[in-house]
Amino acid sequence: MLFSAILTGLVLGGTYALIAMGLTLQYGVARIMNLAYGDLIIAGSFGAMLLFTAAGINPLLALFIVVPSGFALSWLIYALMLQPLARRSPNRDRLEGDSILATFGLLFVIQGVALVLFGANYQSYSFLAVPIDVFGTTIAANRLLAFALAVLFGTGLWLLLTRTRFGTVIRAVAANPGSAPLVGINVDHVARLAFALGGGLAAAGGVVVSMYLTFSATMGVVFTMKALIVVIMGGVGNLLGALAAGLILGVVETLVSSFIDPGLTLAATYLIFLAVLVVRPQGLFGKPAR
Amino acid sequence: MLDLTNAALRYGKHLALSGVGISIANNETVVVLGANGAGKSSLLKVLAGLVRPEPGADLTFEGKAVLGRPAHDFPELGIALVPEGRGIFGDLTVAENLQLGAHPPHARPHEKRQRDLVLDLFPRLAERQSQIARTMSGGEQQMVAIGRALMSCPKLLMLDEPSLGLAPIVTSELFLALGRISATGIAMLVVEQNVKASLAIAQRGYLMEAGRITGAGTAETLRADPAVQRAFLGAVA
Numbered sequence A: 001m002l003f004s005a006i007l008t009g010l011v012l013g014g015t016y017a018l019i020a021m022g023l024t025l026q027y028g029v030a031r032i033m034n035l036a037y038g039d040l041i042i043a044g045s046f047g048a049m050l051l052f053t054a055a056g057i058n059p060l061l062a063l064f065i066v067v068p069s070g071f072a073l074s075w076l077i078y079a080l081m082l083q084p085l086a087r088r089s090p091n092r093d094r095l096e097g098d099s100i101l102a103t104f105g106l107l108f109v110i111q112g113v114a115l116v117l118f119g120a121n122y123q124s125y126s127f128l129a130v131p132i133d134v135f136g137t138t139i140a141a142n143r144l145l146a147f148a149l150a151v152l153f154g155t156g157l158w159l160l161l162t163r164t165r166f167g168t169v170i171r172a173v174a175a176n177p178g179s180a181p182l183v184g185i186n187v188d189h190v191a192r193l194a195f196a197l198g199g200g201l202a203a204a205g206g207v208v209v210s211m212y213l214t215f216s217a218t219m220g221v222v223f224t225m226k227a228l229i230v231v232i233m234g235g236v237g238n239l240l241g242a243l244a245a246g247l248i249l250g251v252v253e254t255l256v257s258s259f260i261d262p263g264l265t266l267a268a269t270y271l272i273f274l275a276v277l278v279v280r281p282q283g284l285f286g287k288p289a290r
Numbered sequence B: 001m002l003d004l005t006n007a008a009l010r011y012g013k014h015l016a017l018s019g020v021g022i023s024i025a026n027n028e029t030v031v032v033l034g035a036n037g038a039g040k041s042s043l044l045k046v047l048a049g050l051v052r053p054e055p056g057a058d059l060t061f062e063g064k065a066v067l068g069r070p071a072h073d074f075p076e077l078g079i080a081l082v083p084e085g086r087g088i089f090g091d092l093t094v095a096e097n098l099q100l101g102a103h104p105p106h107a108r109p110h111e112k113r114q115r116d117l118v119l120d121l122f123p124r125l126a127e128r129q130s131q132i133a134r135t136m137s138g139g140e141q142q143m144v145a146i147g148r149a150l151m152s153c154p155k156l157l158m159l160d161e162p163s164l165g166l167a168p169i170v171t172s173e174l175f176l177a178l179g180r181i182s183a184t185g186i187a188m189l190v191v192e193q194n195v196k197a198s199l200a201i202a203q204r205g206y207l208m209e210a211g212r213i214t215g216a217g218t219a220e221t222l223r224a225d226p227a228v229q230r231a232f233l234g235a236v237a
């Protein structure tokens, strides 16, 4: 029972970590606090569902359609809506404030479109819902797959950031945007790509979510909140921090809902969030403010 | 190779530069001297494209008008700035800082050659490749900053008070390195408080005061200039 709850919690936590990585990329590099982030996740879920139910396309293959679409959509959102804000912002703090307002509006646009197309009901589809035996307890195959995908995307992103030239450029802009032009880096350009990459990860998260959770058009804000909590807990821009924080959150939520009361899940979420903020305001692995 | 004429720069109401013009020839090392707040850093920022002067100014580099181009184009043109405070990527390693220096497309093919040159110039960096730049000493960080600028294969290297905050022995090592860089044929524009050492490696210099160029001459004439001696070399008038 305990082991099974922990296993379920790790799966959920893996998804949290995955979606948090996209948000931390958008915020850490482009300095956009994207309140519509969760709605892009839900859009990804609907995309996967539609491809599965209407065209019989397996969610694994759907990733190859949904993720590039999330990338492209976010690229466009940045180019059309956020870049003008970034250009006229005198500084990055101002941009942060403006981006919150702009993406708050965007949230309702994406949500509205989803409501019109799919209604407000909870949705799900059945994919690989076969039980698999793991060390004596059973878990649905789709959950294991969801976890594997989170690991895969997380590893991929980590390799991209630490082992490639472009990854180094992204980290340079995140850490020191003012110095980037001195080496010829076009900060605008990098911010747009990082934002789009974050959008691609959000869409991937959406596909993963749709494989084993029910979702609805209005649920985006929940994912935005969870991703935000994981990002702050893990330390902004810190991938390993996001991984640890995501897993912790998933496990705690599942333990609370299976052993105490499902109604207390959100309360537990905020409690650990607060505890981390009080004890380590810079996040689990964040550096103290210099 | 570089000509700036009639540059004025405003920060709000404050006029930081007015009617400033300087020129730098190929292979030349030029020093800019001036008191705190004279506008030296502002001048380098104009030359690096980081700030735009008021209309009426003109900046040409190798015959091309470059004013109004975005700052990230300047390294590709061959103009590299080591800013006041160094501006290195503190969270990244030494090797990553150097690699980023070779970001401009024209520098990519020469990355290995330039790295060898930098490590030959600053052997200390060779042992510290994987160290996080922020954890290095001030002198070592300055080496990273200069090394990073050299990675872009600059034709003109501009340095804003490179010896600031360094111990005398480190400073003299630094000026030795600057002399060697100059000997490779790179033109340099150096802003310095260390007037003696910078005049020793420069061929010419400019004096700045309250946002204007108030004097210019060869290194020898400046060294002998009573005004320079009074203001910078500690001579008693």
Ligand SMILES: Nc1ncnc2c1ncn2[C@@H]1O[C@H](COP(=O)(O)OP(=O)(O)OP(=O)(O)O)[C@@H](O)[C@H]1O
Binding pocket: B011, B012, B014, B015, B016, B034, B035, B036, B037, B038, B039, B040, B041, B042, B043, B084
């Ligand atoms: N970003 C800014 N906003 C407002 N004023 C500025 C700004 N940067 C510089 N100034 C002002 O412009 C003037 C020239 O500054 P600048 O930094 O160019 O001087 P400097 O000669 O480099 O001085 P120092 O030797 O202290 O480095 C100063 O009066 C300074 O206060």
Ligand SMILES: [Mg+2]
Binding pocket: B040, B041, B042, B084, B160
């Ligand atoms: Mg200065």
